[in-house]
Amino acid sequence: SDDPLVLFMPSGKRGRFPKGTTILDAARQLGVYVESVCGGRATCGRCQIEVQEGQFAKHKITSSRDHISKVGPREARYAEKRAMPAGRRLSCSATVEGDLVIDVPQDAVINAQVVRKDADTRIIERRPAMHLCYVEVEEPDMHRPLGDLDRLKAALQKDWGFGRMEVDAHLLAQVQGILRAGQWAVTAAVHQDAEDDIARLVALWPGLKNEAYGLACDIGSTTIAMHLVSLLSGRVVASAGASNPQIRFGEDLMSRVSYVMMNPDGREAMTRAVRQEISKLVQKVADDGGIERHDILDAVFVANPIMHHLFLGIDPTELGGAPFALAVSGAVKLKADDLRLKLNPGARTYLLPCIAGHVGADASAVTLAEGPHRQDEMMLIVDVGTNAEIVLGNRARVVAASSPTGPAFEGAEISAGQRAAPGAIERVRIDRETLAPRYRVIGCDLWSDEPGFAEALGETGVTGICGSGIIEVIAEMYLSGIISEDGVVNGALAETNPRIIAEGRTFSYVLKESGPRLTVTQNDVRAIQLAKAALYAGIRLLMEKQAVATVDTIRFAGAFGSFIDPLYAMVLGLIPDCDPDRVSAVGNAAGTGARMALLNRDHRREIEETVKLIEKIETALEPKFQEHFVHAMALPNKIDAFPRLAE
Ligand code: FES
Numbered sequence: 001s002d003d004p005l006v007l008f009m010p011s012g013k014r015g016r017f018p019k020g021t022t023i024l025d026a027a028r029q030l031g032v033y034v035e036s037v038c039g040g041r042a043t044c045g046r047c048q049i050e051v052q053e054g055q056f057a058k059h060k061i062t063s064s065r066d067h068i069s070k071v072g073p074r075e076a077r078y079a080e081k082r083a084m085p086a087g088r089r090l091s092c093s094a095t096v097e098g099d100l101v102i103d104v105p106q107d108a109v110i111n112a113q114v115v116r117k118d119a120d121t122r123i124i125e126r127r128p129a130m131h132l133c134y135v136e137v138e139e140p141d142m143h144r145p146l147g148d149l150d151r152l153k154a155a156l157q158k159d160w161g162f163g164r165m166e167v168d169a170h171l172l173a174q175v176q177g178i179l180r181a182g183q184w185a186v187t188a189a190v191h192q193d194a195e196d197d198i199a200r201l202v203a204l205w206p207g208l209k210n211e212a213y214g215l216a217c218d219i220g221s222t223t224i225a226m227h228l229v230s231l232l233s234g235r236v237v238a239s240a241g242a243s244n245p246q247i248r249f250g251e252d253l254m255s256r257v258s259y260v261m262m263n264p265d266g267r268e269a270m271t272r273a274v275r276q277e278i279s280k281l282v283q284k285v286a287d288d289g290g291i292e293r294h295d296i297l298d299a300v301f302v303a304n305p306i307m308h309h310l311f312l313g314i315d316p317t318e319l320g321g322a323p324f325a326l327a328v329s330g331a332v333k334l335k336a337d338d339l340r341l342k343l344n345p346g347a348r349t350y351l352l353p354c355i356a357g358h359v360g361a362d363a364s365a366v367t368l369a370e371g372p373h374r375q376d377e378m379m380l381i382v383d384v385g386t387n388a389e390i391v392l393g394n395r396a397r398v399v400a401a402s403s404p405t406g407p408a409f410e411g412a413e414i415s416a417g418q419r420a421a422p423g424a425i426e427r428v429r430i431d432r433e434t435l436a437p438r439y440r441v442i443g444c445d446l447w448s449d450e451p452g453f454a455e456a457l458g459e460t461g462v463t464g465i466c467g468s469g470i471i472e473v474i475a476e477m478y479l480s481g482i483i484s485e486d487g488v489v490n491g492a493l494a495e496t497n498p499r500i501i502a503e504g505r506t507f508s509y510v511l512k513e514s515g516p517r518l519t520v521t522q523n524d525v526r527a528i529q530l531a532k533a534a535l536y537a538g539i540r541l542l543m544e545k546q547a548v549a550t551v552d553t554i555r556f557a558g559a560f561g562s563f564i565d566p567l568y569a570m571v572l573g574l575i576p577d578c579d580p581d582r583v584s585a586v587g588n589a590a591g592t593g594a595r596m597a598l599l600n601r602d603h604r605r606e607i608e609e610t611v612k613l614i615e616k617i618e619t620a621l622e623p624k625f626q627e628h629f630v631h632a633m634a635l636p637n638k639i640d641a642f643p644r645l646a647e
Helices: 023-030 073-081 148-160 175-181 245-249 253-262 266-289 305-312 361-370 406-410 453-457 467-479 491-495 522-546 558-563 566-571 589-599 601-613 623-632
Strands: 005-009 014-016 048-052 054-056 061-063 088-090 100-103 130-136 165-167 185-191 199-206 213-219 223-230 236-243 296-303 332-335 348-351 379-384 388-394 397-403 424-430 437-441 500-503 506-512 518-520 553-557 583-585
Touching: 005 023, 005 061, 014 023, 023 100, 061 100, 073 088, 130 148, 148 165, 148 175, 148 185, 148 199, 175 199, 185 296, 213 266, 213 305, 213 589, 223 266, 223 589, 236 245, 236 266, 245 253, 245 266, 253 266, 253 305, 266 305, 296 305, 296 361, 296 589, 361 379, 361 388, 361 397, 361 553, 361 589, 361 601, 379 522, 379 558, 379 589, 388 522, 397 522, 406 467, 406 522, 424 467, 424 506, 437 467, 437 506, 467 506, 467 518, 467 522, 467 558, 467 566, 491 500, 491 506, 506 522, 522 623, 553 558, 553 589, 558 583, 589 601
Parallel strands: 005 100, 165 199, 213 296, 296 348, 379 553, 553 583
Antiparallel strands: 005 014, 048 088, 048 100, 054 061, 130 185, 185 199, 213 223, 223 236, 332 348, 379 388, 388 397, 424 437, 500 506, 506 518
């Protein structure tokens, strides 16, 4: 037809529309999500777009500001009242008059806790389950005795196209007052988790309510991280983190399960503790964001299976042993109130599905964020904590497992080990001749042999060595011949080099001589060998299931992966051979996945469907696991080749 062509960016969706069609209508018809609270009345300002000018040869389209209608009275009125950025237009008022390329500005979602710059900055297309809808309701009429609530529902159905609607009980007694306070104009929050779900009216405000928030929360066994996100712009408004208070009941997951088994009120105490901490974090992000808890309408949680159960108040004992039965594996949808979370009384929560008894909603969130199921390449995702969660796959098939790496990678079980914090050694190089080390410490920009190091280090000094430091020092020890392929510290060196010292019947490497002395002992090397062998054996098992000899890309999720150097990880044989340029750290991918589920209900369906198809491999039950494990004890591996290392 001769109708003008309209192309929306960044989605690339396009279509032809008769002149006079509003840009908002055009977007709707193409399934491009443009926010709107006021329903096109030019009052909420949420529907802003920009015209891109120029020739777009690839799309055979020339776009110009002359191809969009002039600013009309309604739009001018809005622009007068509120500042609009230059070039922005209200899509509900501006109409198509010629070929157009329209930019739908999406605030880039920036995670305050990003470790690598590009890791967590991503644009999430918005289609939230929780919607703000402004409506004008008919006033009561003696001759048509339809109730206030019924007229409100009718208005919502008419203006916003909802089908069947239900109303939260707590609103029943409030509807009268709110409608009158708003003089029959109100904003409703409507929750609809899927297109064909019943729409639920969950909150109501007089007049125009122009902002609503959600939470994305990752409940880890050591830390809890929370983001406050605008449901309308997708922007992260505030972020906060805290230690998981359950640590006082047990350092690792298994000791928390034992605590529940040994103490009659153990489960309850841990549930209370984690919920209280989450509640404190909610207050913190609300204060930091300058908003009220009441403005929070939706919350998405991700967690490993044991944290997931304890948060929900479910006894995790079954997860402590085979067959590792989850009480619930599918996505969990509850009112925030059911979890004693003080948000808006109508707020909803969503927990992502768990993949298996060891592979939780946090792994689903990482999968959602990285999307192996959306592409053709064979992608390996590794999330190292006390257990390593491993996902391997592509569009055709995804498999997942968890490997019992233990806490060595986090610095536990290592004599000089500590968590990554200022004062911890994170980078190590060893001179191949003298065996003298140089190192770098978190919080200090200089190497230990650079002038000014001691001053730059300040009072903290060197306190220990963190996970990435351990990986590097052991890899460097191997490359310098201090340890053999079997991981044995060569005692013969002690005769000629003061860096190698006897400690009991084994030998250690002196990384730092004094104040205090830090050594890498034979036991430390063993602990890392065991951890890396468990990780690698799990990966190999999954590669076998996929019948592949190599992987195309490797993504390290979580804090550990953000700091380790892929080359050193390969020297030790933690990960299979892969082009180092295709190994990347993706930071808090679980948090990103949680935000995706918060901002777009289609992502909820996506991960629910994907998790159903993921094949779970139970490493404990696979005879081959033991075999791979034994081979992986060697550095880098007894039988598997690492051709890229030679390069
Ligand atoms: Fe509210 Fe356009 S939809 S201003």
